[in-house]
Structure formats: structure tokens, C-alpha cells
Amino acid sequence: MTAAPSGPAFSVHDIPFSAHGSWFGISPVLAEKTRAEDLHLVSHQNGMHAVLRLVPLDAATGDRAETRVEATPGLLSWTGANGRIDLAYESPDTVRVHGRGLGLRVTAAANALTPFSGTYFYRDPVDGAHTFTSYETGRRYRITVLSGTVADVDGSQALGAGERGLTVAAGADGSWEVAVEELDSARLPFRSSAAFDEVMEAARESFAQFVDTVAPWRSAATPAAELAAYVVWSATVRPAGLVTRPAVLMSKHWMDKVWSWDHCFNALALAPGCPGLAWDQFALPFDHQDDSGALPDSVTHSEVLYNFVKPPIHGWAFGHLRRRLPEPLTPAQLTEAYDRLTRWTDFWLTARRAPGAALPHYQHGNDSGWDNATTFDPGRLAVTADLAATLILQLDELARLAGELGFPDDARRRTETADAMQAALLDELWDGERFLSRPAHGGARAPSASLLDLMPIVLGDRLPAKVRDWLAERIEAHLTAFGLATEHPGSPHYEPDGYWRGPIWAPATVLIEDGLRRAGHERLADEISARFRALCETSGFAENFDALTGQGLRDRAYTWTASSYLLLARDHHRRADAGTDATVARPASDDPPTRPARGPAQR
Numbered sequence: 001m002t003a004a005p006s007g008p009a010f011s012v013h014d015i016p017f018s019a020h021g022s023w024f025g026i027s028p029v030l031a032e033k034t035r036a037e038d039l040h041l042v043s044h045q046n047g048m049h050a051v052l053r054l055v056p057l058d059a060a061t062g063d064r065a066e067t068r069v070e071a072t073p074g075l076l077s078w079t080g081a082n083g084r085i086d087l088a089y090e091s092p093d094t095v096r097v098h099g100r101g102l103g104l105r106v107t108a109a110a111n112a113l114t115p116f117s118g119t120y121f122y123r124d125p126v127d128g129a130h131t132f133t134s135y136e137t138g139r140r141y142r143i144t145v146l147s148g149t150v151a152d153v154d155g156s157q158a159l160g161a162g163e164r165g166l167t168v169a170a171g172a173d174g175s176w177e178v179a180v181e182e183l184d185s186a187r188l189p190f191r192s193s194a195a196f197d198e199v200m201e202a203a204r205e206s207f208a209q210f211v212d213t214v215a216p217w218r219s220a221a222t223p224a225a226e227l228a229a230y231v232v233w234s235a236t237v238r239p240a241g242l243v244t245r246p247a248v249l250m251s252k253h254w255m256d257k258v259w260s261w262d263h264c265f266n267a268l269a270l271a272p273g274c275p276g277l278a279w280d281q282f283a284l285p286f287d288h289q290d291d292s293g294a295l296p297d298s299v300t301h302s303e304v305l306y307n308f309v310k311p312p313i314h315g316w317a318f319g320h321l322r323r324r325l326p327e328p329l330t331p332a333q334l335t336e337a338y339d340r341l342t343r344w345t346d347f348w349l350t351a352r353r354a355p356g357a358a359l360p361h362y363q364h365g366n367d368s369g370w371d372n373a374t375t376f377d378p379g380r381l382a383v384t385a386d387l388a389a390t391l392i393l394q395l396d397e398l399a400r401l402a403g404e405l406g407f408p409d410d411a412r413r414r415t416e417t418a419d420a421m422q423a424a425l426l427d428e429l430w431d432g433e434r435f436l437s438r439p440a441h442g443g444a445r446a447p448s449a450s451l452l453d454l455m456p457i458v459l460g461d462r463l464p465a466k467v468r469d470w471l472a473e474r475i476e477a478h479l480t481a482f483g484l485a486t487e488h489p490g491s492p493h494y495e496p497d498g499y500w501r502g503p504i505w506a507p508a509t510v511l512i513e514d515g516l517r518r519a520g521h522e523r524l525a526d527e528i529s530a531r532f533r534a535l536c537e538t539s540g541f542a543e544n545f546d547a548l549t550g551q552g553l554r555d556r557a558y559t560w561t562a563s564s565y566l567l568l569a570r571d572h573h574r575r576a577d578a579g580t581d582a583t584v585a586r587p588a589s590d591d592p593p594t595r596p597a598r599g600p601a602q603r
Contacts, residue, residue: 007073007207008227012039014540014556015227016252017076018234019203020210021092023301024182025234025252026054026076030109032254032555039069039076040109041141043182044249044256045241046302049136050109051119052165052180056085057103059170062151065102073230074204078102088200090192092238093182096146098196099168100175103151106143107165108132113158121164122157127189130156130166140183144190148176207233213273215566221576222569224537231541231562232266236277241301244287245280248559249300255543255555257300260285261310261369262560264317265507269563271324272570279333282314282321286340292351293343297366308366311387312348313511315341315394316458320514331405338401345394348387349417354440358424359383360391361440369507370500373486374448374493375437385435386455388425392418393458422462433470449491450500451478451508458511460518468519475512476524483532484509485547496546497553503544504535506564513568526581529568536565 013035016025024043028036030050041052056078058065067078067085078085083101090096097104108119120133124142130153132141148171155164170176179190194202211218211229218225235249248266249256258281267281285295288304297308318337322329329337352360361383362368365376368386376382395418402411429435429445435453436445447453456463457471478485483504487494495501509532516525535550541561542552575581 007204008230009070009072010227010230012069012071012076014552015071015231016042016234016557017071017087018252019089019092020206020233020236021238021246022089022182022234023093023237023240024051026087026095027253029253039078041180041182042252043134043137043139044237044252044301045137045139045182047136047300048254048256049134051134051137051141052132053105053107053109055105055107056080056099057105057167059083059101059103062103062167064105067102072204073207073234075200086196086200088196088203090179090194090199090202094190095180096177096192096196096199097180098175098177099148100170103167103169103176104178105165105167106130106178106180107163108155111163112161113164119164120157121155123153129190132164137182140185142179142181142183142190144179144181146177146179146192147171147173148178210274214270215570216273217570217573219573222533222573224533224540224565225569228536228541228562228565228569231557232269232559232566235557235559237301242288242299242304243284243301245284246277247284247299248277248281248563250559251543251555251557253555253557255558257298258284259298259310259369260295261313261507264313265510265560265563265567268317268320268324269566271321272326275325275327278321278325279329282317283336283340286344289340289343293345293347294351295344308364309347310367310369311390312344312394313390314344315397316390316511316514319393319397319400334401334405338398338405341394341398341401345391345398348391357383358421359388359428362387363440365500368452370450370452370486372498373450373452373500374491375450375452377448377493378437378446379439379441379443381440382437383429383440384437384452385425385429386452386458388421388429389456389459392421392425392462395421396462422459425456426464426467430467434474435471449488449493451475451484451486451488451512452500454478455508455511455515457515457519460515461520463519468521472516472519472521472524475516479524479528479531480504480547481531482535482545482547482550484512484528489548496548499544502547503553504532504547505544506532506558506561510564510567522580526572526575529572533565533568533572536561541565 016027018025023045039054040050042050056065056067065080067080070077076087085099087097110118117135130143151169152167155162168176210233214229215225235252263281267278270278288296297305348360364380365371395414399411399414438445454475486500487502513525513528539552542556543554543558
């Protein structure tokens with residue numbers, strides 16, 4: 001019945017099957033470190049919740065059928081010896097499921113129903129649909145049988161423990177079809193004039209248009225571009241709850257939030273092809289900026305958290321966003337950005353600078369985005385070089401904006417503050433060979449083996465030549481065959497799966513690669529870009545990667561990783577066309593350039 005699927009194939013064990021705008025996906029991943037044998041409908045409203053279990057059945061015996069699950073952007077299929085089941089999104093809140101030769105059992109994921117948890121099940125007398133009501137998501141899930149028969153129903157209107165669900169079997173023509181909807185309270189009975197093949201083709205075309213818009217430059221030299229685009233496309237949700245705009249979640253696994261620096265990388269990847277969506281990504285956390293000027297730590301469907309913040313990379317990101325957008329921002333957008341960036345910058349200059357201090361501080365490693373980096377081992381409240389560096393870039397961007405908007409006094413004041421902060425950075429935290437950190441309450445400066453201490457390279461040619469050359473040399477010592485280790489591999493604190501104590505991360509890669517280019521170290525920047533792109537092409541778009549093996553770690557469908565690949569791949573393509581990327585002249589099999597390690601802690 002169905003046409004051959006197209007687009008990149010992927011494993012649902014790594015990447016959920018979903019669609020642009022939807023708040024749910026189809027996946028066996030039910031929570032961090034929790035995988036089920038069967039695929040589930042997993043919703044991200046009110047958190048991550050497995051709602052429905054989807055079990056293919058042998059049509060002859062009624063037992064669970066052994067099937068092979070295959071997924072492409074427009075179609076998810078269970079294929080068994082005697083038949084297949086296909087699933088496609090008709091709209092962000094509705095999937096159509098068609099089967100031939102196999103039946104389908106749809107049950108509540110949780111057997112227990114209490115007054116506060118679980119899923120209630122009933123058949124609606126208005127339209128005859130079978131409906132599940134989830135306490136966890138606060139939504140309803142309506143199953144409308146379009147063809148075939150309902151062979152079995154269990155647990156309708158039942159309370160307490162027990163299985164709740166229905167079995168769908170073939171009709172006279174040997175096939176069946178249902179629609180599954182996620183809805184709030186009520187809507188008209190389900191009707192659709194589209195055949196299943198038309199639904200599948202429309203879903204395929206929706207993604208095809210997106211990838212053509214986001215990555216028109218892709219080629220055989222960028223083999224992961226389509227899958228990267230799918231990770232971003234499928235993790236995008238429509239506005240709902242506290243999410244004020246269309247939003248790219250970090251993942252439709254358990255990292256189902258927008259954190260207030262992750263969003264910058266998604267915005268930059270989307271900017272050339274989807275400028276409206278890119279602007280929404282940049283602006284969303286600012287919609288929740290508090291009275292102090294602070295951005296929230298994260299935003300998701302039903303919560304906004306303010307207990308931590310994230311680093312002020314937004315000036316850096318805004319400058320790059322403007323350069324990547326196909327059309328200039330409007331005066332209203334520039335004014336809005338200026339006002340919001342002003343408040344965010346002033347938060348760091350007031351709420352995060354101790355009396356008499358020239359440099360701001362973090363209250364915890366979480367504020368930096370590098371939660372457990374060894375930079376914070378001497379003290380969680382820390383004055384660090386990376387914070388000063390990103391804030392200097394933000395002050396520079398504010399100065400440029402102030403000049404454009406006709407505020408020359410503000411422009412001069414922001415530039416003076418940036419220059420004074422850089423002078424303090426070099427005077428207080430640079431020891432002649434490296435940047436150090438110190439406790440915010442005072443105390444001795446300390447080095448670490450963390451890549452975080454080398455992040456001032458983001459200042460590029462703003463730094464003195466000797467400083468940026470030293471930083472480049474130390475950064476190169478962190479470069480493994482797969483990319484930049486966030487803790488030097490020779491450090492006694494290095495951990496293969498230690499979060500920010502070793503693994504390779506996308507944001508650090510992109511920020512450092514950009515800073516090295518502006519610092520005049522293009523060869524090293526090219527090398528870092530090439531190794532990260534190759535890593536993604538081999539290991540996918542994980543939250544982070546083992547720096548010594550390249551294995552993907554933690555959440556395996558992370559959008560800032562996918563977006564970072566798209567950023568680096570697009571820029572490499574443009575440099576290759578211009579003949580300015582050093583890596584294009586070297587065989588792909590060459591080993592990375594190496595330098596002797598400077599010692600575990602580079603002390």
C-alpha cells in the first residue's frame with residue numbers, strides 16, 4: 001500500500017520518531033536509562049511521560065509479533081514475517097496508523113490508576129472513540145478506528161490496577177487503520193479526507209522542504225546533514241504552556257527543555273534558511289527575563305527555572321545571528337534585542353560583581369553551563385576567565401547596537417567597560433602562561449586542566465598576540481582524534497563519561513573554533529571543525545562524546561549537537577568553495593596534529 005520511504009534512516013533507540021510542532025514522539029526510551037521492549041507514545045507536556053504502549057500482534061495467534069522497526073523522517077514501520085504496520089504524522093497532534101497482516105494492541109503505559117496518577121480509559125458515547133486520559137500530561141489521547149475492527153477492549157472505566165486498552169484487527173479487506181490524537185479537553189469527531197499514503201507523503205514532503213531550506217549546501221561531503229536537520233526539525237514544538245514561541249527543545253528524550261545558552265546554537269543553525277524560527281529561538285528565554293535582568297536557567301512546557309543562570313554568550317550569538325540572517329533585522333527587533341541584552345548584561349555587572357570587584361563571578365558551575373568542570377573544584381563561587389571573556393564580547397555587541405540606534409554615550413560607556421574588564425582579566429587572572437580562577441570570596445588563584453580555562457580564546461584578536469598564541473597551544477593539547485576534550489586526558493580528574501570532566505561537547509567546540517579563527521589560528525580551527533564533523537558523521541548527535549573513543553554519551557538526540565554540525569558543515573562548505581579551508585587539502589585519513597602533553601593539569 002505505502003510508497004517506499006525516503007530520507008535518512010535512523011534508529012528509534014537513538015532518535016525519537018516525531019514531527020515538527022508535535023509535543024509527543026514514538027520511542028522505546030521512557031526516561032534516562034530506561035528503555036522498553038515496545039514503542040510508546042511519549043509526551044513532553046508537563047514533563048516527559050510515556051502514555052501509550054504500542055504492541056504489534058500476530059494476526060493468527062494474538063500474541064506479540066516479532067517485528068523489525070524502521071524509521072525515516074516521514075514514516076515509522078514495524079515489519080514482521082506476515083505483515084507490517086506503518087505510522088505517520090497527519091498533524092502535530094495526530095498520527096495515523098495503518099496495518100496489514102498484523103494487529104495492534106494500544107494500552108496505557110501504566111497499569112496503576114490512583115486519584116493522582118495513571119491513565120483513565122473509556123469509550124466516548126459521543127463519537128465512539130476510545131479515549132485515554134493521562135494524569136501526568138493533563139491531556140487526552142483519542143483513538144478513532146477508521147477501518148478494521150476492535151477485537152478486544154480491557155479496563156474501560158476501571159479504577160485501580162489493571163490493563164487498559166484495545167486491540168485493533170483487520171476488516172474484510174485484510175487491513176485496518178486508526179487515528180491517534182493528543183488533545184486538551186474535547187474536539188469534533190475525527191474526520192480526514194486524506195488517504196494514508198497521502199498523509200505519509202505530506203509528512204515526508206514537510207521534512208524535505210525543511211532540510212532543503214536549512215541545508216541547501218549539503219552534499220556527499222556532509223553525509224550527516226539530513227539527519228542533523230531531522231533531529232532539529234523533529235524536536236521543534238509549537239507554542240504551548242510556558243513555551244511562548246515555536247521552540248526547538250534540546251531533545252524529545254529526557255532533556256526536553258530550552259536552556260538559556262543551548263538555544264543560541266539552534267538559532268544560528270536556523271538563521272540562513274528559517275530566519276523567523278531562528279529569531280524565535282534566540283528570543284524565547286528573554287520572554288521570561290526577570291526583574292533583575294537575569295535569564296532563566298531553562299524553559300519548558302510547564303516550568304521556568306531561575307535557580308541558576310547560563311553564561312552570557314548572547315552578545316556573541318546575536319552578532320553571529322545578524323551576519324547569518326538573509327535579511328537585516330527590523331528596527332523594532334534591534335531595539336528589543338538592545339533592551340534585553342542591556343538588562344542581561346547589567347545583571348552580571350551588578351548582581352554578580354562583589355563590591356569593589358572588577359570581574360563578575362559564578363555562584364555554581366551550573367551557571368557556566370559546564371556544571372562539574374574542575375575549574376570549580378577549589379570553590380563553586382568562582383571568578384573565572386571564561387565569564388569575563390563572554391561578557392566583554394556582549395559589551396562590545398551592546399556598544400555596536402547603541403551606535404546604530406543613536407545612543408553614542410551608551411556606546412562609549414559600554415566600550416570603556418569592556419576595555420576595563422579585559423584589563424582586569426589580564427591583570428587578575430593571567431599569570432603569563434595561562435588563565436587561572438579564584439574564589440569569589442577571595443583567596444588564591446588556581447589552575448585546572450579544564451578546557452573552560454582556555455575559553456577566553458573567544459575574544460579572538462581582542463587579546464594580545466602572545467596570550468592568544470599561548471591559548472591556541474594549550475587548546476591543541478586538548479585535541480584528541482575526535483575533538484576537544486573538556487578535561488585534559490592526562491589529568492587525574494579526567495573521566496570518560498564525566499560530563500564536563502572529559503567528554504567532547506558541541507558548544508565548546510563551536511565557541512573555540514570561532515575564537516581561534518578570529519585569533520588568526522585558522523589551521524587549528526579547521527582541524528577542530530573537521531574532527532567534530534567526522535565525529536557526528538560516525539557517532540550521531542549525542543549530548544556529548546567520549547573524547548578517546550568517540551562513543552556517543554547520555555541523550556543521543558541532542559539538538560545543539562545537530563545544530564553545531566550544521567553550523568560547522570555550512571561554514572566548511574563555504575570555505576572550501578572559496579579555497580580557504582586548510583583541511584580540504586589534507587587526506588581525510590591523516591592523523592590530527594599533536595603536541596606533547598604539558599602534564600595532566602598543565603600546571
